[in-house]
Amino acid sequence: MRLRHVIAGFVAALWAGLAAAQPLTIERFGSFHVGGRLVEVTGKPIVEYTPTVGGAPLRIDPNGTYMVGQMYARFMVPSPQRGAAPLMLWHGAYLTGVTWETTPDGREGWEHFFLRRGWATYVTDAVERGRSGAAMSPEIYGQAIHLPTVNPWERFRIGDGPGSFARGSVLPGNQFPAEREPYLAFMRQVVARYLGTDDDVIAAYVALLERVGPSVVIAHSQGGAFAWQVAQRRPDLFRALVLVEPAGTGLTAEAAKLREVPTLLVYGDYVDADPRWSVIRRNARAFSDAVRAAGGSVEDVDLPARGIRGNSHMVMMDRNSDAVAALVQDWLEARGLWR
Amino acid sequence: MRLRHVIAGFVAALWAGLAAAQPLTIERFGSFHVGGRLVEVTGKPIVEYTPTVGGAPLRIDPNGTYMVGQMYARFMVPSPQRGAAPLMLWHGAYLTGVTWETTPDGREGWEHFFLRRGWATYVTDAVERGRSGAAMSPEIYGQAIHLPTVNPWERFRIGDGPGSFARGSVLPGNQFPAEREPYLAFMRQVVARYLGTDDDVIAAYVALLERVGPSVVIAHSQGGAFAWQVAQRRPDLFRALVLVEPAGTGLTAEAAKLREVPTLLVYGDYVDADPRWSVIRRNARAFSDAVRAAGGSVEDVDLPARGIRGNSHMVMMDRNSDAVAALVQDWLEARGLWR
Numbered sequence: 001m002r003l004r005h006v007i008a009g010f011v012a013a014l015w016a017g018l019a020a021a022q023p024l025t026i027e028r029f030g031s032f033h034v035g036g037r038l039v040e041v042t043g044k045p046i047v048e049y050t051p052t053v054g055g056a057p058l059r060i061d062p063n064g065t066y067m068v069g070q071m072y073a074r075f076m077v078p079s080p081q082r083g084a085a086p087l088m089l090w091h092g093a094y095l096t097g098v099t100w101e102t103t104p105d106g107r108e109g110w111e112h113f114f115l116r117r118g119w120a121t122y123v124t125d126a127v128e129r130g131r132s133g134a135a136m137s138p139e140i141y142g143q144a145i146h147l148p149t150v151n152p153w154e155r156f157r158i159g160d161g162p163g164s165f166a167r168g169s170v171l172p173g174n175q176f177p178a179e180r181e182p183y184l185a186f187m188r189q190v191v192a193r194y195l196g197t198d199d200d201v202i203a204a205y206v207a208l209l210e211r212v213g214p215s216v217v218i219a220h221s222q223g224g225a226f227a228w229q230v231a232q233r234r235p236d237l238f239r240a241l242v243l244v245e246p247a248g249t250g251l252t253a254e255a256a257k258l259r260e261v262p263t264l265l266v267y268g269d270y271v272d273a274d275p276r277w278s279v280i281r282r283n284a285r286a287f288s289d290a291v292r293a294a295g296g297s298v299e300d301v302d303l304p305a306r307g308i309r310g311n312s313h314m315v316m317m318d319r320n321s322d323a324v325a326a327l328v329q330d331w332l333e334a335r336g337l338w339r
Numbered sequence: 340m341r342l343r344h345v346i347a348g349f350v351a352a353l354w355a356g357l358a359a360a361q362p363l364t365i366e367r368f369g370s371f372h373v374g375g376r377l378v379e380v381t382g383k384p385i386v387e388y389t390p391t392v393g394g395a396p397l398r399i400d401p402n403g404t405y406m407v408g409q410m411y412a413r414f415m416v417p418s419p420q421r422g423a424a425p426l427m428l429w430h431g432a433y434l435t436g437v438t439w440e441t442t443p444d445g446r447e448g449w450e451h452f453f454l455r456r457g458w459a460t461y462v463t464d465a466v467e468r469g470r471s472g473a474a475m476s477p478e479i480y481g482q483a484i485h486l487p488t489v490n491p492w493e494r495f496r497i498g499d500g501p502g503s504f505a506r507g508s509v510l511p512g513n514q515f516p517a518e519r520e521p522y523l524a525f526m527r528q529v530v531a532r533y534l535g536t537d538d539d540v541i542a543a544y545v546a547l548l549e550r551v552g553p554s555v556v557i558a559h560s561q562g563g564a565f566a567w568q569v570a571q572r573r574p575d576l577f578r579a580l581v582l583v584e585p586a587g588t589g590l591t592a593e594a595a596k597l598r599e600v601p602t603l604l605v606y607g608d609y610v611d612a613d614p615r616w617s618v619i620r621r622n623a624r625a626f627s628d629a630v631r632a633a634g635g636s637v638e639d640v641d642l643p644a645r646g647i648r649g650n651s652h653m654v655m656m657d658r659n660s661d662a663v664a665a666l667v668q669d670w671l672e673a674r675g676l677w678r
Contacts, residue, residue, distance in 0.1 A: 023366050024365045025362050025364055026364075026365050029363075029451075030440060030441050030447065030448070031440040031441050032445070032524075033437075033524060033527035033528065036523075041485075047482075047484050049484075049534055051561060051564075051586060051587065052537065052561065052587035053568065053587050053589065053590060054564060054585075054589075054619070054626060055564065055622070056615045056619050056622075058615075060484060060486065060490060061487070062485055062487060063487065064489050064490075065487055066485065066488065066526075067488065067523060067526040070527040072437065074440070076368075096470045098411065098470055101369060101370040102369050106371070108369065109369070112369070130469055130470040131435050131436070131437055131464070131469040133530055134468075134473075134483070134485070134530040134531040136483070136485055137476070144475070144476070145386050145388075145399060145401070146401055146405065146473070146474070147399065148400070148403030148404055149377070149403060149405065150403050150404075151399060151400075151403075184375075184377075187406040188372035188406050188472065189372065189472075191470075191473040192473040198391065222391065225392065225394065229391075229392065247391060247394050248392050248393040249393025250393075276395045276397075277395075279395040280393070280395050284393065287393060
């Protein structure tokens, strides 16, 4: 069983390497924003400055209406299309859609993997992150929270526990590109997060799916928690749900709403040994049981049990990211979502 | 002369419409970050919160080192390539690379236009905007400035002067999609700007060109001022410079450094009647004269004089955006930069 998975992973990686060399035919591509609402800001002082050499003085009255809560989406539609539905890629907290566009060591990301297999891909930046906009803080979304370089190293199961960033040590067999340059490349992607955005994020994801139509949603970490909650509001807009280490769950009282949404959970290595991720996973297992009890289908994949070892929380950035993507692709194929 | 330009514009728009229906062959695409530096933040209180339903409490110590000043770039390389160099698209203040990816009325942007003609395109988000990251404010880059909905309408020569947003009135023949929905689509793209980013922005653009190699740079507004200043530092990395309504200039004392950088200036309508844009344009004309006096080549195109009327400051978003892109393409072809 294990050897079969290892060989399958090797073949998938080889195929990905060969596919990466091939040109892609794109039917169309572009970007748009969805959702958002107008808010009124008052009582702010006028701002005056002269921008750059050769410019002219500028006087900005910051009082007035603002568009906030919108979300950016970029799409690429390949030809021929082989996915039975559009494929959404939703990132986690403190990150943007860049999560899916590349890896810290400069390989192709999951966006490439699925696009090369004929899926129309939609990469988004959650509300108030990346290209989705930037509202006044703390007025609109509360305090901004920022992550110093030590934080993801020790929290995302790259390093071996507290103090590992200072030691420069990683978990045994760690697959995250943890040398100085790729790690800093990862830190360049990190953005701020705000505590008051959840409702707008969920509303924007609903608006996205209403615009694009029923989709396969692949979501990571905080994005996974949002995906479960969005699916409970509009299960009709989900063809399948792939949750990569979701950082939270849906509402247990509404578990039955997920009955018709086939769901795959994927976890990397060292989850149960981690004081925080083990709790989050336990919550996800209990929630999955509630969905199953209501007649739903949730498959829970432990990557190490499949012979895929050393994955950090940032599964799609790890050195074996293509092997995990191949496992997701297989699962989608088995559900008849690829032709 | 004028009729010839009108016909050329019509043919270009027709060609763009036909081209838009054609699939694209992409040799490779992806994204990366360049530049940035590590800064130390101290003396901040610990942040504690429980993210989302089913999550686990989180305790973040925001003190430590941060990566700031990096810049996001996304590239698409078509096959076959017909541009003699990579083509950079640098946006203006309060905006991101989305400037080039679409128009407020949902047509294809300048990125599509040039990609469809065989240019390898690089779309960036200037430092501290969009996907380039988000440093602590005001600690790192000073005060954040935000634009209410009224501001671009009255400042970017869409509306006919002060009070025009409230009146809902536009300049005669205005080409910006100014109905409520496209205007709000534009406002969804608007992000914050910080007054202390200029040095990091310029350093990051230099890092981008060092990575990609000598390029054609198309830059808008604030991006145009940066482009002139970057070109003065590294003229060897510029094959040509196209400045769409630059919001500033380079340093007059160093005008001679631009001797080998063929430059095109493009201005829309109603510039000289605008109290602020007329000053900025006068500065750019004086600076261009200094470059010419030093032996350089700067061509200054007034779109209305070529029969292309009604353009706002957001030329690449206006309804006739393809006609202006075609003029830029013609200019690049005439310089032997397209084969």
